[in-house]
Amino acid sequence: xxxxxxxxxxxxxxxxxxxxxxxxxxxxxxxxxxxxxxxxxxxxxxxxxxxxxxxxxxxxxxxxxxxxxxxxxxxxxxxxxxxxxxxxxxxxxxxxxxxxxxxxxxxx
Amino acid sequence: xxxxxxxxxxxxxxxxxxxxxxxxxxxxxxxxxxxxxxxxxxxxxxxxxxxxxxxxxxxxxxxxxxxxxxxxxxxxxxxxxxxxxxxxxxxxxxxxxxxxxxxxxxxxxxxxxxx
Numbered sequence: 001x002x003x004x005x006x007x008x009x010x011x012x013x014x015x016x017x018x019x020x021x022x023x024x025x026x027x028x029x030x031x032x033x034x035x036x037x038x039x040x041x042x043x044x045x046x047x048x049x050x051x052x053x054x055x056x057x058x059x060x061x062x063x064x065x066x067x068x069x070x071x072x073x074x075x076x077x078x079x080x081x082x083x084x085x086x087x088x089x090x091x092x093x094x095x096x097x098x099x100x101x102x103x104x105x106x107x108x
Numbered sequence: 109x110x111x112x113x114x115x116x117x118x119x120x121x122x123x124x125x126x127x128x129x130x131x132x133x134x135x136x137x138x139x140x141x142x143x144x145x146x147x148x149x150x151x152x153x154x155x156x157x158x159x160x161x162x163x164x165x166x167x168x169x170x171x172x173x174x175x176x177x178x179x180x181x182x183x184x185x186x187x188x189x190x191x192x193x194x195x196x197x198x199x200x201x202x203x204x205x206x207x208x209x210x211x212x213x214x215x216x217x218x219x220x221x222x223x
Contacts, residue, residue, distance in 0.1 A: 042198060045213075088151065094158075094209075095153065098152075
């Protein structure tokens with residue numbers, strides 16, 4: 001069946017450093033969605049990518065969808081404490097399949 | 109403001125008990141979902157419902173059943189709770205817009221502990 005691998009599981013950064021999480025699928029995707037879950041909270045939708053090679057930006061967040069539509073990335077520039085949480089990718093239309101998430105931890 | 113509510117934030121039950129988790133959405137969404145979330149495993153789909161009285165099994169339906177008698181309400185039932193069902197349970201809903209599905213809106217979650 002369709003699977004998605006999300007890496008890394010954790011990323012520790014100093015505040016101000018960049019952060020990136022990657023999702024890779026075994027099959028071609030119709031679309032991919034990204035969600036953020038703050039500690040103690042629930043997942044909140046960030047964005048959906050649909051087109052091959054698509055790049056979308058939200059302030060310091062950059063989302064990319066691979067040319068072959070089999071992978072995607074989320075990059076955060078100059079992390080802030082408000083970015084702390086777990087970032088998930090989710091793919092599919094009818095039934096969604098979720099990556100395991102990447103936890104962004106800011107070093108004290 | 110869109111809203112998905114779940115009946116309890118925290119629940120403690122004993123092994124063998126029947127457990128009901130309720131989810132209500134006020135957005136008139138067609139699709140509703142039940143997930144469980146465990147550390148390092150992401151969100152795993154238990155069941156989803158694409159419309160009233162309709163249901164489909166997700167990845168881990170064993171030990172669970174669901175009910176959707178009204179569009180706004182989706183219930184998850186643990187027929188006989190076991191300790192391995194201790195987890196965070198998340199409900200979500202979404203609507204269908206023409207040729208694609210929109211984003212999922214999540215409830216706050218129910219942290220269930222089975223002793």
